[in-house]
Amino acid sequence: MTTMARPPATAEEIAALEDMARRIRVAVIRTVTRVKVGHVGGPLSSADILAALYGRLLRIRPNEPHWPDRDRFILSKGHSALGQYAAMALAGYLPLEEMYTFDQKGSRLQGHPDMNKLPGIDISTGSLGMGLSAGLGFALGARHLGRDVRTWVLLGDGECQEGQIWEAAHVAPRFGADNLIAIVDHNKFQQFGWRGGDAKHRLPPEDPGHLAARFAAFGWRVLEMDGHDMPEVLATLEAAAQPEGRPVAVIAHTLKGRGVSFMEGDYAWHMGVPTPEQFATAMAELGEPVEDAA
Amino acid sequence: MSLPMGRALREVFGEVVTELAASDPRIVMLDGDLGSSTRAQIFEDAFPERYYQMGIAEQNMLGVAAGMAEMGCVPFISTFVAFALHRPLDQIRVLIAQTGANVKITAGYTGLFTGRAGKTHQIVDDISIARAMPGMVVISPADEVETREVLAWSVSYDGPVFIRLVRDATQTLFQPGHRFQFGKVKVVREGADITLISTGTQTPRVVDAAEILAASGIEAHVVHVPTIKPLDEAGIVAAAERTGRVVTVEEHSVIGGLGGAVAETLSQHRPTRVDRIGIQDHYTESASDQELLDMYCLSAERVAQRVRRLLDSSTPVSSCD
Numbered sequence: 001m002t003t004m005a006r007p008p009a010t011a012e013e014i015a016a017l018e019d020m021a022r023r024i025r026v027a028v029i030r031t032v033t034r035v036k037v038g039h040v041g042g043p044l045s046s047a048d049i050l051a052a053l054y055g056r057l058l059r060i061r062p063n064e065p066h067w068p069d070r071d072r073f074i075l076s077k078g079h080s081a082l083g084q085y086a087a088m089a090l091a092g093y094l095p096l097e098e099m100y101t102f103d104q105k106g107s108r109l110q111g112h113p114d115m116n117k118l119p120g121i122d123i124s125t126g127s128l129g130m131g132l133s134a135g136l137g138f139a140l141g142a143r144h145l146g147r148d149v150r151t152w153v154l155l156g157d158g159e160c161q162e163g164q165i166w167e168a169a170h171v172a173p174r175f176g177a178d179n180l181i182a183i184v185d186h187n188k189f190q191q192f193g194w195r196g197g198d199a200k201h202r203l204p205p206e207d208p209g210h211l212a213a214r215f216a217a218f219g220w221r222v223l224e225m226d227g228h229d230m231p232e233v234l235a236t237l238e239a240a241a242q243p244e245g246r247p248v249a250v251i252a253h254t255l256k257g258r259g260v261s262f263m264e265g266d267y268a269w270h271m272g273v274p275t276p277e278q279f280a281t282a283m284a285e286l287g288e289p290v291e292d293a294a
Numbered sequence: 295m296s297l298p299m300g301r302a303l304r305e306v307f308g309e310v311v312t313e314l315a316a317s318d319p320r321i322v323m324l325d326g327d328l329g330s331s332t333r334a335q336i337f338e339d340a341f342p343e344r345y346y347q348m349g350i351a352e353q354n355m356l357g358v359a360a361g362m363a364e365m366g367c368v369p370f371i372s373t374f375v376a377f378a379l380h381r382p383l384d385q386i387r388v389l390i391a392q393t394g395a396n397v398k399i400t401a402g403y404t405g406l407f408t409g410r411a412g413k414t415h416q417i418v419d420d421i422s423i424a425r426a427m428p429g430m431v432v433i434s435p436a437d438e439v440e441t442r443e444v445l446a447w448s449v450s451y452d453g454p455v456f457i458r459l460v461r462d463a464t465q466t467l468f469q470p471g472h473r474f475q476f477g478k479v480k481v482v483r484e485g486a487d488i489t490l491i492s493t494g495t496q497t498p499r500v501v502d503a504a505e506i507l508a509a510s511g512i513e514a515h516v517v518h519v520p521t522i523k524p525l526d527e528a529g530i531v532a533a534a535e536r537t538g539r540v541v542t543v544e545e546h547s548v549i550g551g552l553g554g555a556v557a558e559t560l561s562q563h564r565p566t567r568v569d570r571i572g573i574q575d576h577y578t579e580s581a582s583d584q585e586l587l588d589m590y591c592l593s594a595e596r597v598a599q600r601v602r603r604l605l606d607s608s609t610p611v612s613s614c615d
Binding site: 068072115116122123124125126127129130132133134135136137138139140141142144145147149151163164167168170171174175 | 320322344346347348349351353354355356357358359360361362363364365366367384385387388389392393394
């Protein structure tokens with residue numbers, strides 16, 4: 001199976017994807033502010049990657065979410081569900097207004113992605129460390145059934161502390177699973193982390209460089225990118241999707257809370273509800289006109 | 295006159311899944327580096343390209359199985375129960391049971407017979423754990439005939455199934471032609487004095503125990519429960535009504551397993567005294583199969599002795615000496 005490279009994105013297409021990432025951030029912060037619950041920092045660090053995937057790279061049919069030959073996407077860092085829901089809404093899977101049902105009684109938008117409630121979620125996640133294994137299962141299953149399906153798994157750098165990630169990493173190259181693309185949202189923060197640094201910067205999940213070295217040592221093809229530079233994200237992920245006989249790990253260097261100054265680089269914004277003043281500041285920084293409170 | 299010995303359920307597992315795979319290309323086998331023990335190697339010999347050696351990494355293996363199932367495959371699991379259920383429990387919960395993934399958790403080496411591996415491999419609480427998990431079907435076949443039926447049925451069922459397999463040769467209870475009925479108990483002996491309810495490869499030993507009891511004038515009504523979840527509540531109530539006195543027997547802990555399930559059902563629908571024969575609240579140890587059955591009072595002779603003492607002198611069945 002070969003994947004034909006698409007023509008490079010035009011400047012207009014890149015601008016549209018950048019705006020989609022901006023709108024993902026807006027939707028996440030609007031939702032958290034209104035429903036007063038939800039993770040913030042992680043969805044913001046992965047917003048550009050989610051926009052690139054749902055806006056361009058994933059071979060999907062949002063009006064036919066169970067299309068058998070669709071690309072699979074797994075949000076292994078399931079607590080960034082709001083980011084995925086926003087990207088799916090902007091891609092056409094659900095109305096953007098449905099975001100406000102997040103984590104509410106009867107909602108399809110559960111606290112962590114639930115495939116049995118929301119069509120378009122390829123597998124449920126929320127218990128960290130499991131997504132890469134499920135993704136390898138998709139990749140092997142697609143090959144067994146003769147389907148030209150690519151599987152994309154978005155991992156958190158914190159969840160790479162789970163042993164199961166490395167169980168999957170160990171065995172995937174043995175199967176030559178080059179239809180499996182893991183992207184690590186390497187935002188250098190986790191919920192709490194270790195003592196050290198200053199009040200905002202506790203010690204990170206991984207020293208920079210270790211993730212790339214570890215995946216390479218396990219036999220993966222490794223690419224790195226600035227996870228907030230849309231042309232670089234597109235070019236890197238398109239290169240990752242070209243099968244070369246090995247699974248691919250893309251280390252995306254990102255900033256937790258990206259896009260809102262007071263959230264950036266503060267571990268406390270892993271979860272948090274903005275005050276009305278903070279909400280106004282965030283919308284202004286994201287270039288979003290605000291007519292209502294949230 | 296005891297029931298004849300039959301083939302080990304692991305041999306049946308290897309052969310039958312291979313037969314089923316011949317006509318169902320969706321079937322794949324995932325092995326945790328124990329295929330030479332579980333006899334999944336029979337499958338590898340026949341379908342090497344459908345045999346996925348996942349190495350000694352069971353959390354990943356169950357996760358991969360979930361992904362393959364969602365893609366449309368029917369994965370079978372090849373490893374021992376300790377590593378098929380306990381080790382990857384959260385992966386089963388989140389990726390398989392909560393999603394309804396079509397994974398067949400064929401758990402090898404259940405019960406006491408682990409080739410003298412001892413307490414790390416002798417799992418006494420797999421029924422309790424598996425049946426408490428929403429969305430999980432739990433089946434414990436009695437012999438080679440029923441195992442063949444159960445494996446074939448499991449492929450026709452779309453969803454997660456936990457199937458208990460046994461390492462060593464066990465007795466044959468059923469004749470060829472026996473039909474496994476999902477969710478139904480099977481009366482294997484009629485009697486009016488006491489109801490004995492059992493599951494898995496313990497059932498043939500209970501049938502033998504009933505014959506021993508008959509020699510001393512006690513006619514036991516013996517009911518086999520292959521499907522522990524969903525439990526045939528009507529069948530359990532009918533079995534209790536037959537004699538008004540129930541003893542459960544299982545090669546498993548007395549906490550939360552078949553005995554627990556029966557007691558839960560009867561206490562609600564037809565309050566009946568239930569005495570539970572099984573492994574008490576402790577871990578087990580290495581010994582030969584026959585020694586283990588004697589140590590834990592699960593041989594036919596020991597079961598008969600305990601039931602007789604219960605009826606004669608109200609000696610608790612937990613007393614095994």
